[in-house]
Amino acid sequence: MKTYFKKYAKYFDYPLFFTFVLLCLFGLVMIYSSSMFWAVNTLGQAPDYFYKRQLVNLILAMVTFLIGFIIPYKRYKDRSMMLFIIGAMLFLLIAVFFIGYSPGNSGAKSWLNLGLFNLQPSELAKLGMILYFAAFFTKKRETGKIDIINESIVPPIGVFMVVLFFIALEPDMGAIGLLTIIVLSVMAASGMKFKTFGKIIGTLIGGMLAVFLLLFIFKDSFFTERRMGRLKAYLDPFKDADAFGYQMVNGYYAIGSGGVKGLGLGQSVQKMGYLPEPQTDFILAIISEELGTFGIAVVLFGLGFIVYRSMRIAIKAKDPLARMIAAGVGSWIGIQTFVNVGGLSGIIPLTGVPLPFISYGGTSVILLSLAMGILANVSMMVKREQYNNERLE
Numbered sequence: 001m002k003t004y005f006k007k008y009a010k011y012f013d014y015p016l017f018f019t020f021v022l023l024c025l026f027g028l029v030m031i032y033s034s035s036m037f038w039a040v041n042t043l044g045q046a047p048d049y050f051y052k053r054q055l056v057n058l059i060l061a062m063v064t065f066l067i068g069f070i071i072p073y074k075r076y077k078d079r080s081m082m083l084f085i086i087g088a089m090l091f092l093l094i095a096v097f098f099i100g101y102s103p104g105n106s107g108a109k110s111w112l113n114l115g116l117f118n119l120q121p122s123e124l125a126k127l128g129m130i131l132y133f134a135a136f137f138t139k140k141r142e143t144g145k146i147d148i149i150n151e152s153i154v155p156p157i158g159v160f161m162v163v164l165f166f167i168a169l170e171p172d173m174g175a176i177g178l179l180t181i182i183v184l185s186v187m188a189a190s191g192m193k194f195k196t197f198g199k200i201i202g203t204l205i206g207g208m209l210a211v212f213l214l215l216f217i218f219k220d221s222f223f224t225e226r227r228m229g230r231l232k233a234y235l236d237p238f239k240d241a242d243a244f245g246y247q248m249v250n251g252y253y254a255i256g257s258g259g260v261k262g263l264g265l266g267q268s269v270q271k272m273g274y275l276p277e278p279q280t281d282f283i284l285a286i287i288s289e290e291l292g293t294f295g296i297a298v299v300l301f302g303l304g305f306i307v308y309r310s311m312r313i314a315i316k317a318k319d320p321l322a323r324m325i326a327a328g329v330g331s332w333i334g335i336q337t338f339v340n341v342g343g344l345s346g347i348i349p350l351t352g353v354p355l356p357f358i359s360y361g362g363t364s365v366i367l368l369s370l371a372m373g374i375l376a377n378v379s380m381m382v383k384r385e386q387y388n389n390e391r392l393e
Contacts, residue, residue, distance in 0.1 A: 011380045011381075011383040011384045012376070012380055013309070013313075013376055013379040013380060013383070015305075015309065016306065016309045016372075016375070016376060016379060017372075017376060019302050019305050019306055019309075020065075020306065020357065020369075020372050022302065023299070023302045023303065023306075023356075023357040023358065024058055024061065024357050024365065024369075026298065026299070026302075026358070027054075027283075027355075027357050027358035027359070027365075028051065028054055028055065028058060029265075030279075030283055030286065030287055030290075030358065031050055031051055031054050031279045031283070031359075031360045032048060032050070032051035033265060033266050033268070033271075033286070033290065034268065034271050034278040034279045034283055034286040035049070035050035035051070035271075035278065035279035035360065036048075036271075037271055037272050037273060038050075038271070038273075038277060038278065038279065041273060042273075050279050050360055053360075053362075054360055054362075054365075056362075057361070057362040057365055057366060058365065060362070060366050061365045061366045061368075061369035062369065064366050064367075064369050064370040064373065065369040065370065065372055065373035065376075066373060067370065067373060068369075068370045068371065068372070068373020068374040068375075068376070068377065069373040069374070069376045069377050069380075070373075070377075071374075071377065072377065072381070073321065073322060073325060073374055073377050073378045073381065074319075074321060076131045076134070076135050076321070076325070076374075077134075077135035077138050077139060077321055081135070082131075082132060082135050082136070085128050085131055085132055086128070086132055086159060088124075088128075089121070089124060089125055089128040089129075089163065090162065090163070090166075092112065092119070092121035092124060093121045093122070093125065093163065093166040093167065094166065095112060095121070096109060096110060096111070096112060096121055096166075096170060097109070097166075097169070099112060099113075100112055100170075101113060109170055110122055110167075110170040110172050110175075118362065118363065119363055120363045120364075122167050122170070122172050122175040122179075123175075123363045123364060123367050124363075124367060125163055125167065125175070125179060126175075126178065126179060126182055126332055126367070127332075127367055127370065127371050129160065129163065129179060129182060129183055129186075129328075130182060130183075130186055130324075130325060130328030130329060130332065130371070131325065131374075132156070132159065133156055133160075133183055133186045133187065133190075133324065133328070134186055134190075134320075134321055134324035134325045134328060135321065136155070136156050137156075137186075137187065137190040137192070137320070137324060138190075138320050138321040138324065141190065141191060141320050146190065146191065146192045146196070147192055147193050147195075147196045153196070153199065153200050153203055157200065157203050157204065160179075160183060160204075161210075163179070164176055164179065164180075167179070173351065174339065174351030174352060174353050177339075177351075178332070178335055178336060178339065178353070180204065181331060181335050182328055182331050182332050182335065183204075184201070184204075185327050185328055185330075185331035186324045186327060186328040186331075187200060188327070189314055189320075189323050189324045189326075189327035189328075190320060190324055191320055191323075231349060234248075234346065234348070234349035234350065237249050237252075237346070246276075247275065247276060247282065247350070248346065248350065250270050250274045250275045250285075251270075251275060251282050251285040251344055252346075253270055253274070254268065254269075254270040254275060254282075254285040254286060254288060254289040255285055255288045255289065255344075255345075257269065257270075257289055258288040258289035258290065258291070258292045258293075258295075259292055259293070260292050260293045260294075261292045261293075261294070262288070262289065262290050262291040262292030262293075262294070262295060263289055263290055264290060265290050265291065266290065267289075267290055268286050268289045268290050269289070270285065270286065270289055271286050271289075279359070279360040280354060280359050280360050280361065281340060281343070281344075281350075281352055281353065281354055281355070281359060282344060283355060283358055283359050283360070284296065284299065284340065284341065284344055284355055284358070285344055287299060287358075299355070299358060300337070300341075303333060303334075303337045303356060303357075306330070306333055306372075307330045307331075307333055307334040307337075309330075309379075310326050310327070310329050310330025310331075310333070310375060311326070311327065311330050313326040313330075313375070313378060313379045313382055314326035314327040314330065316382055316386065317378070317382045318382075318385065319381075319382075319385075322378045322381065322382055325374060325375070325378050326375060326378050326379070329371045329372070329374070329375045330375075332368075332371065333356050333368070336353055336354075336355075336356050337355065337356055339351055339353045340353050340354065340355040340356075340359075341355075356368055
């Protein structure tokens with residue numbers, strides 16, 4: 001192990017790693033600031049209740065980062081690894097319907113209580129789909145069959161449709177949208193012909209229409225009052241400010257009162273019982289209220305840098321597997337950030353998506369950290385390959 005680190009230390013992507021760590025630490029501080037009142041007055045816990053739990057999550061996240069970093073990324077295209085990823089992912093998605101639960105008032109039975117920690121299988125599916133699609137298309141590229149429809153489209157899209165079907169039954173429509181964009185990003189980086197890519201998009205649209213048709217058939221159980229209320233709140237949150245628009249309206253108040261400079265760290269008013277669970281999906285509103293535009297700029301710059309770094313790694317990588325993994329991880333972080341910020345600002349409807357590395361929650365930060373470890377391994381190998389090629393020239 002010592003020899004491994006010594007051999008590759010000079011190729012390690014330090015800017016990527018330190019940006020990731022600083023975002024996690026900044027998120028930890030803001031979770032403490034935003035959750036104190038909620039922990040004491042709503043749960044009857046100590047002020048640092050969520051802070052301590054997130055600290056444990058971050059310790060586990062660093063462990064998963066190290067695991068992702070140590071395993072050479074080329075291992076993910078091994079047949080045994082591909083089967084394990086798909087098998088574990090489908091098993092957990094199915095297990096939700098038997099032993100899963102719905103947290104709070106989310107209305108979606110999408111979590112598993114595994115004793116030591118809780119797990120959201122749809123989050124695991126994001127990373128699983130990136131690795132599976134990247135490995136599958138790499139193998140097809142190596143055999144020259146990436147543009148053969150029956151062999152390059154049907155198997156992975158079939159698996160993807162099964163995954164979407166189980167997630168739709170939970171239901172978690174936000175995860176479906178995120179997964180679709182992530183998968184398309186991986187395929188766009190695969191090197192397949194544009195004509196083939198167009199056919200894949202057509203197949204995906206057809207499959208998703210079939211899923212939505214099933215949902216329409218069971219519309220009484222899907223189009224619940226809560227989901228319709230969220231849609232109405234998106235269209236006009238102030239019209240229903242005491243019910244479904246309550247969270248959005250108080251999020252707006254937090255952002256507006258923060259202004260450019262903010263009220264000061266720890267000085268938020270909206271976290272004092274007005275904004276429900278401010279340490280989760282709406283934590284950026286508290287950051288805006290306490291630290292102003294500067295606080296938002298720090299978060300978005302950090303996340304934007306990680307996305308930029310990911311895409312740069314993808315562009316420089318000559319190995320298609322490395323390129324697709326980097327593009328997939330970058331698109332995951334980028335689109336999840338957009339969905340969270342878009343929901344908070346009213347650009348898109350709320351979907352309950354956490355802000356990467358900042359929001360409170362174990363599943364999100366641990367799996368994203370695992371993805372960052374894999375990305376760091378990809379970056380290191382790409383830089384090493386580039387250095388060796390330059391020496392040969």
